[in-house]
Amino acid sequence: MPRPLLTTPGGASSTGEITKRSFKLTDGRDIIYFDDADTVLSPERAPDLREPAARPPTATMRQDVLTGEWISVASARQNRIVLPPSHLDPLAPASAENPSEIPSLYDVAVFENKSPSFGPALTGPGSPEGLDDLSRIGLGRNRQSVGRCEVMCFSPERTGSLAGVSLSRMRTVVEAWADRTAALSALPGVQQVFPFENRGEAIGVTLHHPHGQIYAYPFITPRTAQLIRSIQGYGGSLFEDVLSFEQKSGRVVLRGEHWTAFVPFAARWPLEVHVLPHRQVPDLAGTTAEERDEFSHLYRRLLRGVDALYATPTPYITAWHQAPVHAHRNDIRLMLQLTSPRREETKLKYLAGSEAAMGAFIADIPPETAAARLQEAIEP
Incomplete structure (x- = not known):
């Protein structure tokens, strides 16, 4: 390529x-x-x-x-x-x-x-x-x-x-x-x-x-500013350690040579998937042709699996979290996050008092349950 x-x-x-x-x-x-x-x-x-x-x-x-x-x-x-x-x-x-x-x-x-x-x-x-x-x-x-x-x-x-x-x-x-x-x-x-x-x-x-x-x-967006504070508290190996931790869990839904997709340990949403590259890269511009090739295959399978969960298409937001242009290029790793408020075929999670007013999420579905459902829905 x-x-x-x-x-x-x-x-x-x-x-x-x-x-x-x-x-x-x-x-x-x-x-x-x-x-x-x-x-x-x-x-x-x-x-x-x-x-x-x-x-x-x-x-x-x-x-x-x-x-x-x-x-x-x-x-x-x-x-x-x-x-x-x-x-x-x-x-x-x-x-x-x-x-x-x-x-x-x-x-x-x-x-x-x-x-x-x-x-x-x-x-x-x-x-x-x-x-x-x-x-x-x-x-x-x-x-x-x-x-x-x-x-x-x-x-x-x-x-x-x-x-x-x-x-x-x-x-x-x-x-x-x-x-x-x-x-x-x-x-x-x-x-x-x-x-x-x-x-x-x-x-x-x-x-x-x-x-x-x-x-x-x-x-720098508020979500990334919070991430920077977490890195300052944890250390520069945060993403490397998160990837290792999640790869050992039962919540991995797809894994290739260059990328791993998983339902995170503390998922906020009924459906939430994070996709991390296996090496430190700050943004999409820094990925290689081989990484983009594999991601294209993996992402297509993931999206089709998300749609296979129910009889009708699943609403979602997919967000590329990238390092700021001029800061934290060596410790913030590129990450895709997919989230959906759909908790059942005809039910949505709405951000009510605790989530909307205080930013304190309450998860309706255990991440392990969500991961098992998605693992079953994704075609081999």
Whole structure:
């Protein structure tokens, strides 16, 4: 397998199999096509024929003085489309009846979100002045929500899921995640890059089209800040020891040469799976072609097993936890976390008083029980 794509300033580039092509939409946003190794598409891409439109201004983020956390106030998101009819799918290839966000037929497409939570500004008046600036606590503190938000479409099909794509397509998706992690990490002001997928209306999905998102934050997220405190308390071998501990448990659901997937010892959710690489690597951009190959196989099996648990598709969130761009690169290890609130076929776990107000989770299903169910559902 050729080396993975790292970054491309424009035009087209290729690993020899997966090809990346970069273009601009009429309002100046980037759109990037990733063609499968076995693509049947022409190298040509249709232009964006829509009239140019102004983008909303970059949002403002405010500090919660009680926690030190930063809250982005992005009111333009109120205007986003919610569950449109299939013939007006904004993520489908554009047509005369549907002038969508993506002008051309594609395998995998990534574009800048029209109404982002962070960005489009990366610098400017009111921008954060580094992590020290953001760590100070004070009343009425605000900064520009600089950064970037991208949408990644896994397929041109209006329905379906990532679990249903071909192995070749899954490999393209993994390549795109790695490519965008490298590209977004290089942008000024970006402190952490977060690829994720929300799947299912129970999660709050507003579009049925198979897709995910990537956020490039101007700060280190609260979850990662807590992880840093845990590493400081435990020691730099935390991830290595967690992996060894979980591999010896009965909660492993998949294991390969480079990755292990397991239900964690202290799972919060009725269904929760963590996937760790077997070596220290801070983010997707640092993985090898062999690791991406194996992950594509393993992840497809995992998602299909998750869907096989019940007669209807399982709602979930998958989250790539990556090291901050400029800190803790040698002790925070790349990790995928999949969580689902589904505790039975017709029952969901809702975050009520203890979880929502105090952050103190109560698990409804023992992790060992959840692991046994998933082990049975995953095909050999």
